[in-house]
Amino acid sequence: MGPTEIKIGGLGGQGVILAGIIIGKAAALYDNKHSALTQAFGPEARGSACSAQVVVDEDPILYPYVQKPHLMVSMSQDAFVKFAPELREDGTLLIEEELVKPQGLPKGVKVFAVPATRIAEELGKKMVLNIVMVGFFTAISGVVSEEAARKAVTDTVPPSTIDLNIKAFERGFAHGKKLLAKA
Amino acid sequence: MNADPIGVLTGSHYLDGDHSCSEGAIAAGCRFSAGYPITPSTEVVERLASRFPRVGGRFQQFEDELAASIAVLGAVWGGAKAVTVTSGPGFSLMMEHIGLAAITECPVVYINVQRGGPSTGLPTQPAQGDMMQARFGSHGDYRLIALCPNSPQECFDLTLRAFNLAEEYRVPVVVMLDEVVGHMTEKVVIPPADQIEVTPRRYTSKKPGDFKLFEAAEGSLVPEMVKAGDGYRVHVTGLTHDERGYPAMNVVAQDKMVKRQFAKIVENADKIITFEEKNLLGAEAVVVSFGITSRIAEKGMQLAREKGAKVGSFRLITAWPFPEKQIIELSKKVKAFVVPELNMGQMSLEVERLAAGRCRTIPVLHAGGTVHNPEVIAEAILEAVR
Structure with missing residues (x-):
């Protein structure tokens, strides 16, 4: 199979890195795969578009950086514009439906959209939009199992917020399954 | 313990x-x-x-x-x-x-x-x-x-x-x-x-007066220690010192101090040095690497093997002391060492010194800022086995 490369982009404050940690952790700790997470460090990490990069593989990971992502998550238009050119021509793009208007993508790219911010607001906390995205990513990509992702959410978020975050995960996951059923 | x-x-x-x-x-x-x-x-x-x-x-x-x-x-x-x-x-x-x-x-x-x-x-x-x-x-x-x-x-x-x-x-x-x-x-x-095995500090059991802070313990090259407040009168200085720790700025004291401090590492090198060897049997080239570069090099080796190269890996886990014996032995068996590193040539100098002309040393140098392109390492390996 070889490594699966994932790049998650968004605005500083959207929980981009945490989403990457949860996906990487789900693969490495609960799915018995290997994963390596790297982040872009530098002035761009504050305020504007930032990213988390995760490589998931059955075998130990040698090259830790993401070069041509198979899967990209865009949670802001800035992040989409900045990172989308790196996506593989047959890659999959997951977007925040109301914040990202994709343009100029190669024909082979499959796009799936979720109104993560609106769902998070319905749950009472806009903050959990990244976990909605993690749920959505889990359903669409199949890179990590639902069970592993749930465990990773549970042991990563602050204990008092587990219920809320699991709800966010479930809403994102259900939305993804619904889209797949239609497709 | x-x-x-x-x-x-x-x-x-x-x-x-x-x-x-x-x-x-x-x-x-x-x-x-x-x-x-x-x-x-x-x-x-x-x-x-x-x-x-x-x-x-x-x-x-x-x-x-x-x-x-x-x-x-x-x-x-x-x-x-x-x-x-x-x-x-x-x-x-x-x-x-x-x-x-x-x-x-x-x-x-x-x-x-x-x-x-x-x-x-x-x-x-x-x-x-x-x-x-x-x-x-x-x-x-x-x-x-x-x-x-x-x-x-x-x-x-x-x-x-x-x-x-x-x-x-x-x-x-x-x-x-x-x-x-x-x-x-x-x-x-x-x-x-x-x-988890933890090495405790080697505190002396000798009495104050009998104990010398820089005298090698019996059967060892390493002195024992004491802790401040335990009643020992000790002197710790950056000047060349005798076994009690007092300044002794003369040729004899310098010779004794420096040589014992060297010896405790050099003579125990086999116990200190660790490394990881892979695919050395029949290898025509050996990649010597360390840190993140060793993983990128592994990728480079995979690419080179796809093109027929017989290449093995020697990964430094201990950089210093350097695994001199192992590199010398390998240099008798292979055509070349390939040494990728994120600098303009440091550990590759050590490899080249030890290879002493018995085989080639091909440094794959990178000034830093990111990791190597694995293909560049693969090319160097293919050149090495040519």
Whole structure:
């Protein structure tokens, strides 16, 4: 199979890195795969578009950086514009439906959209939009199992917020399954 | 003895290399750190500062790396296991006290997360340009130990080992990460405390008056220690000293002191040196690599094998002392060594020296800022076996 490369982009404050940690952790700790997470460090990490990069593989990971992502998550238009050119021509793009208007993508790219911010607001906390995205990513990509992702959410978020975050995960996951059923 | 369970976070974690170093230090019994935080090593001290209060330790931020690197020596003489953490610019400032730690045989650990240099260079990007500095950076003749993890897991394992080696040989030990290993997050398994071997400080059982702080213990080249406040009158100085620790600035004392301090590392080199060999049987070329570059090199080897190259791998886990015997033996069997490193030629010089013309040495050099392109390493391997 070889490594699966994932790049998650968004605005500083959207929980981009945490989403990457949860996906990487789900693969490495609960799915018995290997994963390596790297982040872009530098002035761009504050305020504007930032990213988390995760490589998931059955075998130990040698090259830790993401070069041509198979899967990209865009949670802001800035992040989409900045990172989308790196996506593989047959890659999959997951977007925040109301914040990202994709343009100029190669024909082979499959796009799936979720109104993560609106769902998070319905749950009472806009903050959990990244976990909605993690749920959505889990359903669409199949890179990590639902069970592993749930465990990773549970042991990563602050204990008092587990219920809320699991709800966010479930809403994102259900939305993804619904889209797949239609497709 | 086993690790104190209070400091050991047994279980599987998803940690970056920096945080994993902190856990390795705590598991080893380290309870003091002084630092002047610097990218890309800051996460190490951040975690120590957060974890220490819960395990009876203390982190103190100092005004600069000079102060931090001597505060840890004070902590060691006070009875603690101690670490300071830095990156290139700070490592340069710490050289003075690495020399002091060497001449006073102070068991202390330095962690250097390497970034691009010289000077302030590339604060957030990797390099492996401090390898010779780790060995020769302080003035005068001394030997220390340097270890090179290539994963967050090894950051735990080797930081723990660094503390054990420091106590075993009463010597400063440097853990040489690079920015990629420091900042990448992977699975890290921390064993139960009763499966973690920790080397305690070798305190003397001799009475005050009978004990000499710089006299090799019986059957060993390494002197025992005492702790401040235990009633021993000791003298610790950066001047050349006799076995009691008093300044003795003459040829005989210098010869005896320097040569024993060398010998304790050189004569124990086989016990200190660790490395990882792969696919050496029938190999025509051997890639010698360390740190993050060893993983990129592994990828390069895969690409070269697809094109028919018979290539094996020799990964340095201990950089210093250098595995001289192993490189000499390999040089008799292969056509060439390929040495990729994120610097303009440091460890490759050592490989070339030991190969002594018996085989070629092909450095694959990179000024730093990112990792090698694996294809460039593959090309060098194909050239090596041609």
